[in-house]
Amino acid sequence: MRTILIGLGTIGQSYCQLLENRKEDLLTNYGIDSKIVAVADSKGVAIDAKGIKISDILSVKKNNKSVSELSIGEKSKTSIDLLEAIDAELLVDATTTNIQDGEPSASLLESAMKTKKNIITANKGPLALAFSSVIEKAEYNNVVLKYSATVGGGTPVLEFGRKCLEADRILEMNAILNGTTNYILTNMADGMSFNDALNDAKQKGYVEADESLDLDGLDAAAKLVILANWIMGMKVSIPDMKLTGIRKRDSSDIKRDAWKKFAIKLIASCDKELKFEPKEISDNDPLCLMGTLNAISFTSEHSGTQTIIGRGAGGIETASSILRDLIDIRNEIVKI
């Protein structure tokens, strides 16, 4: 499958690594021969209709340089130009999430649809801001759009909700959707101050460059909006949510009380409305989770509550979600 890959941060590079490691496996077991015919990072592009050597992409990035250094194709092109000019069956969008206007992802998706390319996106922006309209445009243009990587990192949350519970009606979701704030809260529960806990999380590389994505709840909100639209059929977007972040919380609010057997957790919830606020969670509840994990509990009409837990971030994990989407797209194309 001829692929245009945009974005070579941790996720984009991990995806390249996975394609390289699983080359034989993908071909033998799934019939997938994935060629990257064009690639873009924030500083430039590389183009080769015969397929760019993945080891070249990885080695140029390892040296903190741009793929434009590879000097293949017209260096003057932008990533949007790539979509318009290059023959390919697939766009893999590994650009950075922007919850304000969804760019650059929104324009990339639009161009890919117009030029009839299937899409895998790891970017939460466009879907969190205008889910229905993005989905409708993909359908109208008859392209497959997959976005497993937007929620849950490597944990197949969206597939679980739809495939596994399709015989039942999901009434409610409650979730820890941001590992960073959960890590901070876990440390505060053990008595650390908010500032110390934040600094510790920063040192460990858990905090996004734009820290408001984590601390004000925007990252979790974006994931909840995608879940609510996709799994519960709601028509909501970020502004519909009531957000309460964790800035300026006092560790005395948060401190775990061993006698009371609960902990304070930032819970993204959705029944009739979407909320994101601190709640007391009993220590018998699977959502009473320590550390950086994410957890989503689905409560359905007949089969009770099921919780799925996994790392919600991480380059290689998120890249494995993109690969899962790639295999799905391949299967859908074969069916047609």
Add this chain to the structure above:
Amino acid sequence: MRTILIGLGTIGQSYCQLLENRKEDLLTNYGIDSKIVAVADSKGVAIDAKGIKISDILSVKKNNKSVSELSIGEKSKTSIDLLEAIDAELLVDATTTNIQDGEPSASLLESAMKTKKNIITANKGPLALAFSSVIEKAEYNNVVLKYSATVGGGTPVLEFGRKCLEADRILEMNAILNGTTNYILTNMADGMSFNDALNDAKQKGYVEADESLDLDGLDAAAKLVILANWIMGMKVSIPDMKLTGIRKRDSSDIKRDAWKKFAIKLIASCDKELKFEPKEISDNDPLCLMGTLNAISFTSEHSGTQTIIGRGAGGIETASSILRDLIDIRNEIVKI
């Protein structure tokens, strides 16, 4: 779909209740018109080619009587006779699990296959004792065999493992597969003696009539064997497992040590071999779960570890798994 339902304990009755409650929904949304044309409990049978009124079945069971009291069809027939004599597309096997020889389920499955009836079974016995041979026979006879209800109650564990992680290779599973022993261990961790904890679990109705299924680990072992065969493609059966139950454990072994931040849990695990033994689980691990819940962690090659948690038992939950299988079978039949 004309159905023969064998077994009217909690699960069989809950299934009837679900069919009744979701009658409209099943017809409108899934195109399923499920008729029970024959039913058997441990004391007798009822037969009606036009479909037995489900409210009649439920009311006779509510009064602790046998369906033979309904006096429809030949009362002298056995459940095996039903499979041989009655025209139907589906057997729903809700009989009680027997890990010694798999009966009566094994013979019911055999008869259903010979007479080309699709099968949904909630009985762990035949699959835990001879997984490959049961699956092969179903394929040879060209019938669909579904068994979601055998593992995880209402939690779609088998579907999660296969559908959601099919793009990756599962290397390892670690699980709490028996809610009863986990409940006992939770109480022992809080200082209760084994006998007191067992009595408490009995009073709450958590312990199987044959308590060795819970206490000696046979119930958990059966589930692990089914998981290992189905998800990891292993060829194993119950005798291949090393079992360590929780009888005669001392609560001083088990007592939760708040300073050490771990708890002792009975973990069913599978990498290259199958084991079921007590292990120290860190309180940051989702498997460090209190109460009656079940949890299964799948570790795959690329996408990390994912854990799914839910009630592993319960009539209505397990019945909802049977219904999920019913919808799957309906979809498979439509495809053909």
